[in-house]
Amino acid sequence: MSNLQKELLDWTNSILSTLDCNKIVNITPLREQASLRSYFRLTTDMGTKVGVVSVPESNVNSTFEELSSSLLRNNIKVPRIEASNHRKGFMIVEDFGDKVLQLEMNLENQKEFYKEAINQIHKIQDIQPFQGLNILSEETLKQQMKLFEEWFLAGLLDLEYSDDEKSIVFEAYNFIAKECAQQPFVLCHFDFEFRNLMLTSDGSIGILDFQDLCVGPYTLDFVSILKDIENPLIDTDLSAYLKHCLVGLDSSEISIPSFEGLKRDIDFGGFQRQLRILGTLARLHLRDKKSFRLNDLIQTLKFLMDDTANYEELKGLSDFLKKKVEPKLLQTLKAII
Structure with a gap:
């Protein structure tokens, strides 16, 4: 002991x-x-x-x-x-037990779990934010993304890249932060992953790791499950769950213009989260000596690389990630793991 x-x-x-x-x-x-x-x-x-x-x-x-x-x-x-x-x-x-949704999910129950998780996000968003919580301003959102350069590109990958490439990354921070800051702000769990959701003894979902609760863009919690690294969704499933998000949002005070508007907001919430997570997980390995989530970097980068390619303003970032960052990440992980 x-x-x-x-x-x-x-x-x-x-x-x-x-x-x-x-x-x-x-x-x-x-x-x-x-x-x-x-x-x-x-x-x-x-x-x-x-x-x-x-x-x-x-x-x-x-x-x-x-x-x-x-x-x-x-x-x-x-x-x-x-x-x-x-x-x-x-x-x-x-004690909520051992049934983590991440491990309990299968083809038969996936639809039920996703919809119930989305319902829980709606419940959280309907709460009037508590006093004293961090508010994710445009500048804060930008600072969080800068973990990507400090801990992921420089710290983990030791990547050398040009001034032009640095400018591409910097402009991406600005564009993504501005888009996210224009979204409706609500109460956010901030780490609403299936690994933090439990299937409790009465069949309901229990929520863990809420210590980073904050006020931020309404898409941050949705994207945690819709872009879940353990369970990348095919387009038809993603569309179905986005529609379920939209149904709940229609009955709330959050004004979303359309399905396409929601999808765009989800994408940008995802970009902010993915840049932040790449830096956070690299820091977890380098500073805190916890390496159990290093493999998560691959799918996180893939989400970011693939989805930024759909926006003209971010194609430069997507190309940089594909040509320079992804090969270096795979090489680095091969040497570590």
Whole structure:
């Protein structure tokens, strides 16, 4: 047992009376996460719970607890916080089980899962944004995309590219950020991937990893599942799910002019996310020594490369990605993995 597990176990044993159980039978690590938190399943004589450990100085647990309470009050199914000690960086939260939608999805249930996930996004977007949340201004959206150059092109790939190519990337940031900033702004989960959605014991969807909740373009959460790297959609399926998005948006306060308008907005939300994610995952490997998502870079780049080719203003970026970045990425990953 690691020191971290022992400290969590000792603290949990000291508060058993508040957790409606008498003893801890077992403690096991859960799947590796991209976040800076560690997760453990605590098996008790009265069922299971999840122990969460973070660096106390980061305040991520206190933020998580506040957001959990706010989302639960608005009927969003997120884990209840059963106990916390922010000084130690410990929390005990409700256990949603092991059925991750990413792994549970198949050809028979895909349509149902996608539509229910889209419905959950609509529910989140209908909530009046909480006070104190980050607002993704045009400048913030641009800064997030710059992770692509800092951590992906320079850090991971050590790519040499010309001043003209740098200008192409810079202009792409400006164009994409401007397009995204013109979209309606709503409450965003900001990491609404199928890997963060759980099929709970009552058959409903539970939502994890909401600590980056913010106010931003309405397409950011939609694109997280519509451009899911584990499940690239064929055009007919993508169109069907876009139409389902449109039905929900029609009954909300978000004004979308047409199906084509939604598709364009989704594309640009995707470009912003994909540039950001390429940088974030490279940073996860280089800085945080977590390499389990390196393979995700390939499909993320493919989405970006293929879809930017459909816009005259971004064809230069698409060509740069195809001719220079993709070959270098494949070469780099072959040497690492």
